[in-house]
Amino acid sequence: MQNEKQSRPSTPAMVQVRGVSKVYEGGVEALNGITLEFPQGQLTSLLGPSGCGKTTLLKIIAGLITPTAGEVHVDGKKVTGPGPERAFVFQDFALMPWADVMRNVAFGLELKGVKRSEREAIASKYIQAVGLKDFERAHPHELSGGMRQRVGLARALAVNAKVLLMDEPFSAVDEQTRRKFQEDLLQLIDRERKTFIFVTHSIEEAVYVSDRVVLLSRRPSRVSAIIEPDISRQDDPDKIRRDPAYLDTVENIWQGLKHYVE
Amino acid sequence: MMIGRFRVPMLASLLVWAVVWEICGQSGASLVIPPLSNIFRRIVEIVPTPSFMNALWITGRSFLLGNAIAVIIGVPLGIVMGRSLLADRMLLPWVNMFLSAPLSALVPVIMVLFGLGEKTIVLTVVLFAIWIIVLDARAGVKGISPSLVEMARSFGASPWQAFSRIYVWAALPEILSGIRLGLIRAVKGVVIGQLLVSIVGFGSLFELYSSRFLMEHFWALLFVLFIFAFVLNEILVWLERKVEYYASSRH
Numbered sequence: 001m002q003n004e005k006q007s008r009p010s011t012p013a014m015v016q017v018r019g020v021s022k023v024y025e026g027g028v029e030a031l032n033g034i035t036l037e038f039p040q041g042q043l044t045s046l047l048g049p050s051g052c053g054k055t056t057l058l059k060i061i062a063g064l065i066t067p068t069a070g071e072v073h074v075d076g077k078k079v080t081g082p083g084p085e086r087a088f089v090f091q092d093f094a095l096m097p098w099a100d101v102m103r104n105v106a107f108g109l110e111l112k113g114v115k116r117s118e119r120e121a122i123a124s125k126y127i128q129a130v131g132l133k134d135f136e137r138a139h140p141h142e143l144s145g146g147m148r149q150r151v152g153l154a155r156a157l158a159v160n161a162k163v164l165l166m167d168e169p170f171s172a173v174d175e176q177t178r179r180k181f182q183e184d185l186l187q188l189i190d191r192e193r194k195t196f197i198f199v200t201h202s203i204e205e206a207v208y209v210s211d212r213v214v215l216l217s218r219r220p221s222r223v224s225a226i227i228e229p230d231i232s233r234q235d236d237p238d239k240i241r242r243d244p245a246y247l248d249t250v251e252n253i254w255q256g257l258k259h260y261v262e
Numbered sequence: 263m264m265i266g267r268f269r270v271p272m273l274a275s276l277l278v279w280a281v282v283w284e285i286c287g288q289s290g291a292s293l294v295i296p297p298l299s300n301i302f303r304r305i306v307e308i309v310p311t312p313s314f315m316n317a318l319w320i321t322g323r324s325f326l327l328g329n330a331i332a333v334i335i336g337v338p339l340g341i342v343m344g345r346s347l348l349a350d351r352m353l354l355p356w357v358n359m360f361l362s363a364p365l366s367a368l369v370p371v372i373m374v375l376f377g378l379g380e381k382t383i384v385l386t387v388v389l390f391a392i393w394i395i396v397l398d399a400r401a402g403v404k405g406i407s408p409s410l411v412e413m414a415r416s417f418g419a420s421p422w423q424a425f426s427r428i429y430v431w432a433a434l435p436e437i438l439s440g441i442r443l444g445l446i447r448a449v450k451g452v453v454i455g456q457l458l459v460s461i462v463g464f465g466s467l468f469e470l471y472s473s474r475f476l477m478e479h480f481w482a483l484l485f486v487l488f489i490f491a492f493v494l495n496e497i498l499v500w501l502e503r504k505v506e507y508y509a510s511s512r513h
Contacts, residue, residue: 064412082416094413098431098505108417111427159417 013037014163014195015061020070021220022056030056032220033070038163043189043196045206048216049257054199055091055167057221061197062088062165075162084112087156089166093148095140095155101127102136104151108159119158126154131184146177153188163195170205182208183237190233203257207231207249208240215256225256296478304482313467320463324380325452328387332444336392337437340399341429350400361393365451369458383455383462390451391444398440402433435505442498449491 030053109119287297456465
């Protein structure tokens, strides 16, 4: 497995997960002693078999779920609940169906009490950034799945959080849209310089978009490996999918995960 | 429906029954059934009278006030029950009991407590309308997708913000249908309340007409109330349809 930790400038950890365990009511053990660091300005994927607790871990980092043991620090502060330095992108988009794109995107700012003119200016900037320029007054039911998730993404970007938490954001959109999305995400990471934590069950997706891939084992989940794909993302995004390093990394991870499936 | 090659409109059957009624009335078969044409003549005659307008005003006032109270208390109560398991456990049995209880039997109790005035009528309206409003608001809130609730939390919504900007709107289709059903029950409430108190509004008119055996007047009054309830229901159905576009797209 590729590991080029030494060659990269060491970046300080934005998110630190220390000994986090989660046992759900009824005794289902989702996570068992997870310790992880998420470097600033990088995209780290949490990858593992379905039902392995990766979404649970993401929601613990988001402050939406309280861990049974252990703690999470974001930007040096202990997590006790949701906070403005983190923004969440939901698997099922979680848009308000009664509100138009503009209000949905500006909703985080609306809750903070930002003035209407100000928040709409910020929101329209991000609506444009995700490619929905002419849909500001459209309602979610008028948009395709892919467009809805772009709204979810713009909403998370608009609050200008340091950490973006994405829970299988592309799993509910079709394959072609997903590919386009992954390519756009690479540009976005490049432009926004935020810390991304990305949950996915697709090996290809994880390798394609991530600086680091964290492999989680089956429930109760532990960290089974951390892989840093050695892929140059400066080139044409289409090239990455044919890059031997990309293909090898995907194959390596598959070999590692295979025994969970059998 | 088609008869031969002709399309028959939905409400055409009413015409048939109206003719049957008219024939029965004209034949003088029963004293309590006057001819329909006389009843309609009476409607035109009594509606503009001051006693009718006064009764309408009093009835309308207690009807609207009672419904306003039922909505203002019922909707937040339903939302709280939908969100809090404790509140739900404490209150649900009562709400279910009152929903199916013969509430008319409770009106005399209200009368004893609040006297023979408008207050009693208003409370009767509340008593009839509120339970279905509570239950439907509760069901609406229970049906909100969990991720929408998490979304509000993750973007830092206070409990009040979550209530006023998410729960109310997400549950709006159910809340509106609860209010519609509540209003229909409230029509019963206001009439039963006034009949039992019988010195207020339409209740006093019913009392007057039936004690003097003015059957045409009696039916005319009843028809006005029927039409009122029907039109009210249609308006609310129309309103509900207007918000349906997102009820169907929210899952």
